[in-house]
Amino acid sequence: MQKKIYLDNAASTKVDERVLKEMLPYFNKVYGNASSLHQWGQDARAAVDLAREKVAKFLNCSPEEVIFTSGATESDNFAVLGVILASNKEKKHIISSPIEHHAVEETLKFWKEKGLLDSYSLVSVDKYGIVSPKDVEKAITPDTILVSIMYANNEVGTIEPISEISKIAKKYNIIFHTDATQAAGYLDCNIEKLGIDLLSLSGHKIYGPKGIGALYIRKGTCINRIQIGGSHEFEMRAGTENVPGIIGLGKALELVMEGRKERNEKITKLRDKLISGASIKIKNSHLSGHPKKRLPNNANFAFENVEGESIVMSLDLEGIASSTGSACTSKSLKPSHVLLAMGISAELAHGSLRFTLSKDTTERDIDRVLKVLPKIITRLRKMAPTKLNSKH
Amino acid sequence: MPIYNDIIMEHFKNPRNLGSISDADGIGEAGNPVCGDLMKMYIKVDRKGNKEYISDIKFETLGCGAAIAVSSMTTEMAKGKTLDEVMKITRDDVADTLDGLPPEKMHCSNLASDALHKAIEDYHSKANKD
Numbered sequence: 001m002q003k004k005i006y007l008d009n010a011a012s013t014k015v016d017e018r019v020l021k022e023m024l025p026y027f028n029k030v031y032g033n034a035s036s037l038h039q040w041g042q043d044a045r046a047a048v049d050l051a052r053e054k055v056a057k058f059l060n061c062s063p064e065e066v067i068f069t070s071g072a073t074e075s076d077n078f079a080v081l082g083v084i085l086a087s088n089k090e091k092k093h094i095i096s097s098p099i100e101h102h103a104v105e106e107t108l109k110f111w112k113e114k115g116l117l118d119s120y121s122l123v124s125v126d127k128y129g130i131v132s133p134k135d136v137e138k139a140i141t142p143d144t145i146l147v148s149i150m151y152a153n154n155e156v157g158t159i160e161p162i163s164e165i166s167k168i169a170k171k172y173n174i175i176f177h178t179d180a181t182q183a184a185g186y187l188d189c190n191i192e193k194l195g196i197d198l199l200s201l202s203g204h205k206i207y208g209p210k211g212i213g214a215l216y217i218r219k220g221t222c223i224n225r226i227q228i229g230g231s232h233e234f235e236m237r238a239g240t241e242n243v244p245g246i247i248g249l250g251k252a253l254e255l256v257m258e259g260r261k262e263r264n265e266k267i268t269k270l271r272d273k274l275i276s277g278a279s280i281k282i283k284n285s286h287l288s289g290h291p292k293k294r295l296p297n298n299a300n301f302a303f304e305n306v307e308g309e310s311i312v313m314s315l316d317l318e319g320i321a322s323s324t325g326s327a328c329t330s331k332s333l334k335p336s337h338v339l340l341a342m343g344i345s346a347e348l349a350h351g352s353l354r355f356t357l358s359k360d361t362t363e364r365d366i367d368r369v370l371k372v373l374p375k376i377i378t379r380l381r382k383m384a385p386t387k388l389n390s391k392h
Numbered sequence: 393m394p395i396y397n398d399i400i401m402e403h404f405k406n407p408r409n410l411g412s413i414s415d416a417d418g419i420g421e422a423g424n425p426v427c428g429d430l431m432k433m434y435i436k437v438d439r440k441g442n443k444e445y446i447s448d449i450k451f452e453t454l455g456c457g458a459a460i461a462v463s464s465m466t467t468e469m470a471k472g473k474t475l476d477e478v479m480k481i482t483r484d485d486v487a488d489t490l491d492g493l494p495p496e497k498m499h500c501s502n503l504a505s506d507a508l509h510k511a512i513e514d515y516h517s518k519a520n521k522d
Binding site: 317 | 428431454
């Protein structure tokens with residue numbers, strides 16, 4: 001049987017064996033509640049503290065600034081709603097971009113509809129999906145309480161100039177949040193260098209487990225908790241700690257820091273081979289996102305006159321995992337809001353296909369994709385009605 | 393439950409009656425590429441006694457897996473049937489024969505019967521001109 005090739009690592013990654021090994025004892029050996037006074041609880045507490053230190057080391061912050069959550073969606077909700085609730089401004093305005101994850105975009109929409117947020121501005125992006133810091137500055141009003149711009153985009157992998165944007169936010173004394181879910185596995189997340197006040201992380205995008213994430217909160221940031229109950233997580237996030245998840249997140253981030261440069265170079269090389277190979281072998285194909293300022297593992301194409309989902313299904317039948325748009329939107333029929341914001345036509349956006357590589361991707365994997373993909377595109381294009389208005 | 397059942401996957405993998413008919417008696421189109429789905433049906437019409445029936449049918453589809461499976465199944469359901477019978481085939485009939493479509497695909501991708509009905513209308517309008 002052919003080797004299965006998983007190239008949907010922006011959706012989720014395989015848990016690293018070393019991460020899994022560290023987590024396992026915390027399911028059935030050290031299973032106490034980390035808030036309990038007895039030995040079982042205190043052992044769990046010690047492990048949570050250690051994991052928090054690992055996350056703090058990754059971010060270059062103090063452990064008290066790390067709040068564990070259930071994942072990046074909760075962290076994003078926490079950042080947005082927490083800042084809204086804590087602000088004493090009469091009118092509240094937030095600046096974001098049209099290519100954010102739904103966890104930010106839908107949250108802004110929701111709280112505006114509910115009346116907690118007065119308004120928000122989505123600054124436009126260029127054709128590569130890059131936010132201009134100048135546009136952010138122009139969008140600032142006396143009511144602006146938060147700027148939220150992602151570190152790297154989940155669909156097209158474009159890396160945003162967040163250290164420049166954070167400087168602007170700082171100049172106007174506005175809180176700056178970034179969703180670093182996709183960036184964390186590849187880019188420097190030193191919060192001092194980047195000038196960040198709030199940062200969202202997720203475990204399962206970096207070879208860690210699902211259901212765990214974190215929100216970095218700079219000391220002194222004006223933010224309220226949004227989950228109420230016990231006094232867990234420095235009274236910022238109630239709920240019994242997900243001890244195995246926390247251990248897993250800590251270990252995953254520790255591993256991310258080991259040999260990151262070499263790993264990134266290896267993945268970038270394979271990604272570039274995939275991009276150039278597909279572009280040469282498949283006519284009327286376009287790379288979405290920036291050619292250089294993109295995550296090492298992301299290749300996102302738009303193919304003319306073919307529909308993305310049928311490519312994904314055909315690749316799946318060949319044992320290759322890919323995605324169209326983002327996994328979160330694959331049940332919706334609308335073309336990707338990210339591609340549309342970048343000025344790509346709805347017609348072309350329907351033909352989008354994303355491959356996201358991992359540390360385990362091999363050259364043979366890429367060779368196989370380059371052998372199979374052109375045939376699939378040719379077959380599907382042959383099925384399509386011939387007389388189409390192709391205006392791209 | 394998987395998004396697509398075995399019948400849909402089978403039609404996606406091995407679409408029936410794929411292609412076009414150069415001397416078609418009727419051609420119908422439904423959907424548009426902005427929505428992501430576009431279907432085209434080609435029919436040949438013959439007479440058996442006083443009844444007109446579909447003697448040959450082909451389809452071309454740009455779209456998702458459901459759109460391709462729906463098109464393929466629709467041609468199978470229509471082939472050999474009288475025009476009156478074919479005009480009665482609804483989107484729901486096609487979905488039922490496929491043993492169910494994901495709810496979000498019911499309307500957008502389930503356009504093949506519309507294209508087929510338009511092909512028959514096209515045939516009638518051509519026949520009336522003769």
